Amino acid sequence: MKPEDTSNEKPHRHIKHTERRDFLKKSSLLTAISLAPGSLIKAAEAELDEKFASALEQLPLSIEVNGKMQQVNVEPRVTLLDFLREQLQLTGTKKGCDHGQCGACTVHVDGKRVNSCLSLAVMHQGKKITTIEGLANGDELHPMQEAFIKHDGFQCGYCTPGQIMSAVACINEGHANSKDEIREFMSGNICRCGAYPNIVDAIADVKNGGQKA
Amino acid sequence: MINFQYVRASTVKEAIGTLAKAGDGQFIAGGTNLVDLMKRGVTAPQKLIDINNLPLKDVKSDKTSITIGALALNSDVSENELIIKQQPLLSMALKSGASPQLRNMATVGGNMMQRTRCPYFYDTAMPCNKRKPGSGCGAIGGYNRMHAIFGTSNQCIAVHPSDMCVALTALEATVTVSGPKGSRKIPFGDFHKLPGQNPEKDNILQKGELIESVSIPENDFAKNSYYLKLRDRASYAFALVSVAAALSLDGQTIKACRLAMGGVAHKPWRLSEAEKFLAGKKASAENFEQAAKLSMAGAKSFGYNDFKLKMAPAAIVEALSKASGLS
Ligand SMILES: Cc1cc2nc3c(=O)[nH]c(=O)nc-3n(C[C@H](O)[C@H](O)[C@H](O)COP(=O)(O)OP(=O)(O)OC[C@H]3O[C@@H](n4cnc5c(N)ncnc54)[C@H](O)[C@@H]3O)c2cc1C
Ligand code: SF4
Ligand code: FES
Numbered sequence: 001m002k003p004e005d006t007s008n009e010k011p012h013r014h015i016k017h018t019e020r021r022d023f024l025k026k027s028s029l030l031t032a033i034s035l036a037p038g039s040l041i042k043a044a045e046a047e048l049d050e051k052f053a054s055a056l057e058q059l060p061l062s063i064e065v066n067g068k069m070q071q072v073n074v075e076p077r078v079t080l081l082d083f084l085r086e087q088l089q090l091t092g093t094k095k096g097c098d099h100g101q102c103g104a105c106t107v108h109v110d111g112k113r114v115n116s117c118l119s120l121a122v123m124h125q126g127k128k129i130t131t132i133e134g135l136a137n138g139d140e141l142h143p144m145q146e147a148f149i150k151h152d153g154f155q156c157g158y159c160t161p162g163q164i165m166s167a168v169a170c171i172n173e174g175h176a177n178s179k180d181e182i183r184e185f186m187s188g189n190i191c192r193c194g195a196y197p198n199i200v201d202a203i204a205d206v207k208n209g210g211q212k213a
Numbered sequence: 214m215i216n217f218q219y220v221r222a223s224t225v226k227e228a229i230g231t232l233a234k235a236g237d238g239q240f241i242a243g244g245t246n247l248v249d250l251m252k253r254g255v256t257a258p259q260k261l262i263d264i265n266n267l268p269l270k271d272v273k274s275d276k277t278s279i280t281i282g283a284l285a286l287n288s289d290v291s292e293n294e295l296i297i298k299q300q301p302l303l304s305m306a307l308k309s310g311a312s313p314q315l316r317n318m319a320t321v322g323g324n325m326m327q328r329t330r331c332p333y334f335y336d337t338a339m340p341c342n343k344r345k346p347g348s349g350c351g352a353i354g355g356y357n358r359m360h361a362i363f364g365t366s367n368q369c370i371a372v373h374p375s376d377m378c379v380a381l382t383a384l385e386a387t388v389t390v391s392g393p394k395g396s397r398k399i400p401f402g403d404f405h406k407l408p409g410q411n412p413e414k415d416n417i418l419q420k421g422e423l424i425e426s427v428s429i430p431e432n433d434f435a436k437n438s439y440y441l442k443l444r445d446r447a448s449y450a451f452a453l454v455s456v457a458a459a460l461s462l463d464g465q466t467i468k469a470c471r472l473a474m475g476g477v478a479h480k481p482w483r484l485s486e487a488e489k490f491l492a493g494k495k496a497s498a499e500n501f502e503q504a505a506k507l508s509m510a511g512a513k514s515f516g517y518n519d520f521k522l523k524m525a526p527a528a529i530v531e532a533l534s535k536a537s538g539l540s
């Protein structure tokens with residue numbers, strides 16, 4: 001199926017997949033075809049009705065995001081990044097390259113930093129996700145957020161959520177013992193503005209000040 | 214990305230059975246290579262079988278070897294105390310690969326199965342015999358800066374991009390795989406293949422087979438191992454050339470030696486001639502240079518990668534010097 005087939009529908013307007021199955025079973029395939037875009041018709045013509053149903057299918061997913069349990073339905077092809085940004089409207093996590101090459105999409109999964117753009121949302125059943133929105137404690141900024149402000153750790157700010165998520169993990173992993181080590185273990189986050197020296201200073205400062213995890 | 218069916222397997226048997234039944238299915242582990250390729254339309258499986266729940270994540274040791282599960286994360290293996298102590302070459306190679314975030318997702322099995330980074334393979338508008346057999350090779354006569362200098366064919370000059378696999382080749386690991394017809398063991402050096410006339414196949418894994426684990430036999434290289442990786446920037450880039458060097462020294466005499474190179478061939482490139490030459494010799498700059506010279510026999514470049522003919526021998530000397538403590 002082409003991405004256009006379903007992706008511009010808002011999640012809450014989706015028919016639940018159980019209902020949809022029912023609908024497919026009850027109605028003749030032809031009725032469905034008359035409502036369906038071209039690529040679906042092709043699938044049906046090839047008598048791929050099983051596949052036809054499954055292609056429309058959304059899978060149930062329970063996932064905890066920033067401390068809140070979410071019971072949702074997602075298409076298998078939706079990345080964790082797109083799920084967070086488009087389905088939960090958590091747009092703090094940025095899409096830079098969408099191919100694992102920049103780190104802008106870095107979030108924590110069960111406390112570990114990962115690139116959310118190369119991960120499918122459905123692969124995180126039962127996992128705990130933390131995004132930049134979940135880092136502060138109410139109005140109180142996380143020490144790493146404060147340090148980025150104090151040290152001017154950004155210019156345009158686009159890479160910053162990813163940098164901060166990565167920086168918090170870098171210290172938690174024990175990889176911030178020298179500026180060289182910080183540079184190596186922050187190499188997965190590219191900054192087009194070149195704020196690197198200040199980012200390293202911010203991390204070293206938090207590390208020396210003793211970060212509360 | 215073209216949509217697909219998604220299922221989770223919880224046992225090896227279930228994973229293999231599900232794949233056998235799915236006409237056009239693939240396993241997904243970390244997803245760091247597969248999701249990328251699916252987004253670009255290079256591959257479009259109809260079914261993904263998530264194998265992350267399989268019990269293949271452990272690093273275990275017995276008297277004669279260390280066995281690493283196929284789903285162990287690249288980051289976990291690189292930080293594993295046993296690996297750092299007994300097989301530091303593997304830890305170094307893993308830490309030089311990708312980024313901390315990617316290593317937190319990438320698995321050992323996925324790393325072995327990752328596809329080439331040849332830009333023509335990734336660009337579906339370009340000819341590529343690996344992606345589309347018979348369509349031609351964009352890199353021969355094209356922009357081939359990252360490409361191979363050993364073991365190429367007139368069909369494909371791509372390199373295998375893994376760092377981990379270079380170390381595992383030098384360490385003479387063994388791969389255990391399971392499939393519908395049962396399980397078998399494959400020497401690591403035989404797992405990946407040269408392009409020959411069928412570059413669409415990267416390795417000898419049969420359709421439907423699952424990698425279960427990799428075992429590294431005990432050795433005494435821990436004190437004198439080094440993984441050298443040369444690339445366009447200091448970190449987070451694929452190798453132009455890399456060298457895994459492991460020595461067992463008796464004073465200044467080399468008792469045994471293992472050498473493999475990355476970034477130069479369609480598979481991790483073992484330097485057997487150099488290994489034989491160095492055995493029993495003194496660890497000296499002169500001998501290392503001689504070994505490097507021997508290693509370059511048969512090398513062939515394609516224009517933009519001519520520089521590798523100079524970079525590779527220099528890298529061999531440097532890696533051997535670092536491993537032996539000469540520099
Ligand atoms: C920006 C970027 C930079 C990178 N830099 C480097 C680098 O410098 N050095 C380096 O070595 N690597 C690098 N990588 C590649 C990375 O190491 C691989 O993508 C990763 O190891 C793949 O593992 P995975 O578990 O994510 O595999 P997946 O993407 O899940 O799977 C890859 C393939 O392996 C198959 N597969 C997975 N597990 C098994 C199994 N157990 N049995 C059989 N088949 C299996 C899948 O079906 C799929 O075809 C980089 C990747 C990116 C995106
Ligand atoms: S080198 Fe191999 S992967 Fe690259 S274009 Fe040629 S055939 Fe394709
Ligand atoms: S958006 Fe994920 S790494 Fe660039």
Ligand code: FES
Nearest residue numbers: 155157191192193
């Ligand atoms: S602040 Fe602009 S990309 Fe980093």
